[in-house]
Structure formats: structure tokens, C-alpha cells
Amino acid sequence: MNRLGYGAMRLTGSAAFSLGQPSDRQRSIQALRTAVNLGVNHIDTASFYFSSLRSANELINRALAPYPPDLLLATKVGPARDSAGQWLPPAAPAQLRGQVEENLRQLGLDHLDLVYLRVQSRDPVIEHVQALNELSQAGLIRHVGLSGVTVEQVEQALEITPIVSVQNRFGLGSEAAKDRTVMDFCGAHGIAFVPFFAIAGKGADRGARPEEAEHVHEVAQRHDASPAQVRLAWTLHQGQHVLAIPGSGNPEHVRANAAAAALRLTEQDLKTLNNVNVA
Ligand SMILES: NC(=O)c1ccc[n+]([C@@H]2O[C@H](COP(=O)([O-])OP(=O)(O)OC[C@H]3O[C@@H](n4cnc5c(N)ncnc54)[C@H](OP(=O)(O)O)[C@@H]3O)[C@@H](O)[C@H]2O)c1
Structure with a gap:
């Protein structure tokens, strides 16, 4: 698939995680169709991406089915x-089937291509991965991935089933990007590494920040590109196994992000970007 994909978390409204203002349905649908028309063939979503009136999965279904x-x-x-949008305790292994089925219903599918176990602790992942492996054997899931994990947790999962992809936080100038161990482990084991917050960086859930590091601006000017495009290009330069899933509900941003896949950074650019302060 194309290394430049799309993240659906921003589709449902400006405050997707706090049931803020719901997005404009037609604009969100247009963002999705624009992405796919420009060659995006990897969309990252979740049933827990919803605002009061919008669900990312429902929008994907409405915009793109038949897929x-x-x-x-x-x-x-x-x-x-x-x-009502309040966070509940993470699912126990026995609850994962219900969550998979919820995604199937919302997306209008009979099986899911790739399901990540989103981990929220450093506890062993064995029982949860075993549950996903059973769903895979039952034909509900094609591939299993992990998100928010350490190398140790990936190793535990690999004892049970192949892991095709790891989705962790990793963005230029973020604290998370100081540690490359999981990304490098994935590269060495034929596992795709899919960073989130590649554009938002330190802004995280709050999204892209209006102020931007001077070094990012410098590289952007050299290429007549935007800072967001430089951030995406930097992400894709981290390794052939690294994919990007920029999140946007703005069709213009989706176009700009697709174009960033063609941005080739030079050694000088990469050196400049290495100076972006981590905070
Ligand atoms: N596994 C996990 O725990 C986890 C956590 C968070 C996210 N994710 C996934 O990762 C994806 C990416 O994360 P994200 O969406 O939070 O962050 P992101 O892609 O790093 O950044 C999104 C932010 O950047 C803005 N933006 C996007 N393209 C832009 C452009 N060309 N120019 C200027 N601003 C731009 C967006 O606003 P506009 O909407 O206005 O464009 C939004 O504020 C999510 O969509 C989700 O699928 C996974």
C-alpha cells in the first residue's frame, strides 16, 4: 500500500475526544473521498473516534462503501x-470480540483487514493478543497490530501470532521521537511502523500548533512546502517500513498531505531538522 495514508480521528469534530463541536458531515465525507482519489489506500480508524453527532467509522462507510x-x-x-463519550476501563480479553464486531457493524464489513490492540499500560499483552488471535482464526480479522507498546510487548505478541504493524506516538520534536527502539525493532523484524501525531507533534490531541519550530520553517522554505508537509516528509524519511497517517478533516489539508509524499529531503534538510528542540 501507499506509505502516505490517512488518520480518521480528526473527521468527527474539532474536539474528537471530548464530544466538542461535531464536524460538517459533507466536509468530512469530502476529506475522505479526496484522500482516496489521491491514492490513499490505508485509513486508520476506531469505533471510539466519535463526537456527539459523528462517528469516524460511519463517515468512512458513508463516503467510501463499496470500498x-x-x-x-x-x-x-x-x-x-x-x-456519552466518557472513557471506560480498557477492554478485558473477553470484551475484544464485542469491540471487533462493533467496528464490523459500523464499517459494514464481514472481516477487518487490520486490528490493533491499543495498549494503555506496560502489563503483559499475552491474553489480549491470544483473544485477537482467536478472532483471526475465526475469520473476523486478517492481520493483528499493536499500538502504544514497548519492544517487550511486541516480543510477547510475536510468540502468539504475526504482528504486521506497530502504531506508536512519534513525531518530529516530540519527546516520543527521542526513543527509536520500537521503530528500529520493527524495521529489523519486517513490521510496519505507523507513527501518530506526526504533524501535531507536541500538540498531540489538541492538534497542529500555530507556532512552529524555526528549523521546520527553514526546510519548508527551501522546498516551497508547508511545515506540516515537512513533518510528514521527515516521518517518511525515517525508514522504508515507516508509514504516515496524517489526520485532517480539511480537504485542502488532505491534498497538501498527499503531496508531501513526493517531498525529498536532502541530507542538509535532515541535519537542520535534527536541531528541532525536543520538549
Ligand atoms: N494509536 C493511538 O493511540 C492514536 C492516537 C492518536 C491518533 N491516532 C491516529 O493517528 C492519526 C494521526 O494523528 P492526529 O490526527 O491526532 O495527528 P496529526 O496527523 O499529527 O495532526 C493532525 C492535526 O494537524 C492538522 N493538519 C493536518 N494536515 C495539515 C496540513 N496539511 N496543514 C496544517 N495542519 C494540518 C489537523 O487539523 P485539520 O483537521 O484542520 O487539518 C490536526 O489538527 C489519527 O487521525 C488517528 O487515526 C492513533
Whole structure:
């Protein structure tokens, strides 16, 4: 699949995690269709991406079904919210089937291409991965991934089932990007590494910040690109196994992000970007 994908978390409204203002349905649908028309064939989603009136999975279904045959829809299980949007304790292994089925219903599918176990602690992942492996054997899941994990947790999972992808936080100038061990482990083991907050960086859930590091601006000017495009290009330069899933509900941003896949950073650019302060 194309290394430049799309993250659906921003589709549902400006404050997707706090039931803030819901997004404009048509604009969100346009953002999704724009992405796919520009060659995106990897969309990251979750049933817990919803605001009061919008669900990312429902928007994907509405915008894209019947799905193009090469489109990979990746979803996540583990975290859960009640119908009012409040976070619940993470799912126990026996609850994962219900979460997988919820994604199937919302996306209008009979099986999911890729399901990440989103881990929220350093506890062993063995029982949860065993539960996903059973769902895989039952034909509900094609591939298993992990999110928010350490190398030790990936190793535990690999004892049970192949892991095709790891989705961890990793963005230029973020504290998370100081530690490359999981990304490098994935590269060495043929596992895709899918960073989140590649554009938002330190902004995290709050999204892209209006102020931007001077070094990012410097490289952007050299290429007549935007800071967000430089951040995406930097992400894709971390390794051939590294994918990008920029999140945007703005069709113009989706276009700009797709174009960032063609941005080739020079050694000088990468040296400049290494000077972006980590905080
Ligand atoms: N596994 C996990 O725990 C986890 C956690 C968080 C996210 N994710 C996944 O990772 C994806 C990416 O994370 P994210 O969406 O939070 O962060 P992101 O892609 O790093 O950044 C999104 C932010 O950047 C803005 N943006 C996007 N393209 C832009 C552009 N070309 N120019 C200027 N601003 C731009 C967006 O606003 P606009 O909407 O206005 O464009 C939004 O504020 C999510 O969509 C989700 O699928 C996974």
C-alpha cells in the first residue's frame, strides 16, 4: 500500500475526544473521498473516534462503501467509551470480540483487514493478543497490530501470532521521537511502523500548533512546502517500513498531505531538522 495514508480521528469534530463541536458531515465525507482519489489506500480508524453527532467509522462507510478493493481499513480495540463519550476501563480479553464486531457493524464489513490492540499500560499483552488471535482464526480479522507498546510487548505478541504493524506516538520534536527502539525493532523484524501525531507533534490531541519550530520553517522554505508537509516528509524519511497517517478533516489539508509524499529531503534538510528542540 501507499506509505502516505490517512488518520480518521480528526473527521468527527474539532474536539474528537471530548464530544466538542461535531464536524460538517459533507466536509468530512469530502476529506475522505479526496484522500482516496489521491491514492490513499490505508485509513486508520476506531469505533471510539466519535463526537456527539459523528462517528469516524460511519463517515468512512458513508463516503467510501463499496470500498475500493485495495483499500486497507485499520482499526483499534482496547480503549472504550460509553455512549456519552466518557472513557471506560480498557477492554478485558473477553470484551475484544464485542469491540471487533462493533467496528464490523459500523464499517459494514464481514472481516477487518487490520486490528490493533491499543495498549494503555506496560502489563503483559499475552491474553489480549491470544483473544485477537482467536478472532483471526475465526475469520473476523486478517492481520493483528499493536499500538502504544514497548519492544517487550511486541516480543510477547510475536510468540502468539504475526504482528504486521506497530502504531506508536512519534513525531518530529516530540519527546516520543527521542526513543527509536520500537521503530528500529520493527524495521529489523519486517513490521510496519505507523507513527501518530506526526504533524501535531507536541500538540498531540489538541492538534497542529500555530507556532512552529524555526528549523521546520527553514526546510519548508527551501522546498516551497508547508511545515506540516515537512513533518510528514521527515516521518517518511525515517525508514522504508515507516508509514504516515496524517489526520485532517480539511480537504485542502488532505491534498497538501498527499503531496508531501513526493517531498525529498536532502541530507542538509535532515541535519537542520535534527536541531528541532525536543520538549
Ligand atoms: N494509536 C493511538 O493511540 C492514536 C492516537 C492518536 C491518533 N491516532 C491516529 O493517528 C492519526 C494521526 O494523528 P492526529 O490526527 O491526532 O495527528 P496529526 O496527523 O499529527 O495532526 C493532525 C492535526 O494537524 C492538522 N493538519 C493536518 N494536515 C495539515 C496540513 N496539511 N496543514 C496544517 N495542519 C494540518 C489537523 O487539523 P485539520 O483537521 O484542520 O487539518 C490536526 O489538527 C489519527 O487521525 C488517528 O487515526 C492513533
